[in-house]
Amino acid sequence: MISFDFEYVLPATMEEAVQSFQHADSLRLEPLYYGGGSEIITMARIDQLRTGAMIDVKAIPECKALLHQGGKWIVGAARTLTELAADNSFPLLTETVLHLADQTNRNRITIGGHVCGKLFYREALLPFLLTDSEVILAGPRGVRRASIHTVFNGGLRLERGEMLVQLITDRRYLDQPTYTVKRTKIEYVDYPVVRICAMHTGDWMRFAFAGVSAVPFRSQQIDEALNNRSLPPEVRINQVIRNWPLPVLSDMLASADYRRFVLSNALSDTLAALELKGG
Amino acid sequence: MEFDKRECTYRIVKVYSVFDAGRVINAGTARGQVVGGVNMGLSFASREGFLFNQAGVVLNPQLRSYKITRFGEQPEYAVDFVETPFVEGPYGARGIAEHGTIGSPGSLANALSIAAGVELNELPLTPELIWRARGAAHDLI
Numbered sequence: 554m555i556s557f558d559f560e561y562v563l564p565a566t567m568e569e570a571v572q573s574f575q576h577a578d579s580l581r582l583e584p585l586y587y588g589g590g591s592e593i594i595t596m597a598r599i600d601q602l603r604t605g606a607m608i609d610v611k612a613i614p615e616c617k618a619l620l621h622q623g624g625k626w627i628v629g630a631a632r633t634l635t636e637l638a639a640d641n642s643f644p645l646l647t648e649t650v651l652h653l654a655d656q657t658n659r660n661r662i663t664i665g666g667h668v669c670g671k672l673f674y675r676e677a678l679l680p681f682l683l684t685d686s687e688v689i690l691a692g693p694r695g696v697r698r699a700s701i702h703t704v705f706n707g708g709l710r711l712e713r714g715e716m717l718v719q720l721i722t723d724r725r726y727l728d729q730p731t732y733t734v735k736r737t738k739i740e741y742v743d744y745p746v747v748r749i750c751a752m753h754t755g756d757w758m759r760f761a762f763a764g765v766s767a768v769p770f771r772s773q774q775i776d777e778a779l780n781n782r783s784l785p786p787e788v789r790i791n792q793v794i795r796n797w798p799l800p801v802l803s804d805m806l807a808s809a810d811y812r813r814f815v816l817s818n819a820l821s822d823t824l825a826a827l828e829l830k831g832g
Numbered sequence: 833m834e835f836d837k838r839e840c841t842y843r844i845v846k847v848y849s850v851f852d853a854g855r856v857i858n859a860g861t862a863r864g865q866v867v868g869g870v871n872m873g874l875s876f877a878s879r880e881g882f883l884f885n886q887a888g889v890v891l892n893p894q895l896r897s898y899k900i901t902r903f904g905e906q907p908e909y910a911v912d913f914v915e916t917p918f919v920e921g922p923y924g925a926r927g928i929a930e931h932g933t934i935g936s937p938g939s940l941a942n943a944l945s946i947a948a949g950v951e952l953n954e955l956p957l958t959p960e961l962i963w964r965a966r967g968a969a970h971d972l973i
Contacts, residue, residue, distance in 0.1 A: 599894070739841075739879050739958050740899045805883055805891055811960045818839060 577606035588666030630665025679750035730830035753831030854918035854926030869932025877937035
């Protein structure tokens, strides 16, 4: 049971949604944009989250987009993980989301809620980091288009009152050779101890990580180290783990040294698979 | 059981349970007791357990974080009974409710100890625990 009262708003446009947010914010209602609700409801029920206003973005046409247009694949933030997997325009994304939560939850988790929520794993963000996607954001200062790296890589940098509307991906990246691996503590359905998504774009490999540190990220420095073919794979991997740019998590799922061990094996599998697929 | 020597992960493939039931009165119910009990035992042998912070607060108070085995993870169960009538029991039957639960953690730990080449005498038997136990063994050599 949710033990507090809140306003529920279902705006029909982006502008209306942003205005509703600002209005509720001015009344100190701590408003939240609401997608599928899986995270908000779960946390509200155990009193880990309180809000006085939920602004549901599912009636906004731009948030429900799912189409190819002018060489781009456009995904509305209110589309569910199940819908993205069924669409299957981006096989790496399909493979990633199919090993994320369970079917019942995927049916309601939206891509927008997943990448903007409080849970920091955000595994479905990784494929979009590999493709250098762009995002459309709506906020008090209007609608803007930005690189996914500026707003989402290595932590959330949305402005107050800003909502994700769409993710836009260049179509040429959708069918590159890819590989993803997820390792958990023991359960198949659990948060990742290590999640890697990787892509081979011709002669260059790209890598993105979740679960290892407290934010999902892609790093230029790691991409370069792993692409350094003058060194054998295990040396590259050791280098990357030694120079990991963020603190490695140590929590209920895994200690930091065990995480490094799992990461090392997962990276070794990833490099082997990519070299096989990418030639 | 299948054990991945590199990752220290494992999968339980088939479980054998044989009990002296005194006399089996209802074969379906008897099998159900054993299968349910073994499953419960394997769940707490492999993953269950409360985790505490330094203040003694339970960190996994919900089923989201306190994991139990899921339906799709069930091994194949081979259950059979020996019948030595128990003179004090009804129709010679003996209680069989808890045996599956009690026996399965020990058999999992023994199987994993052989596979991993190191004595595992703690629960739950997570891949991290096995990895740590093997690492300590290597250090001693």
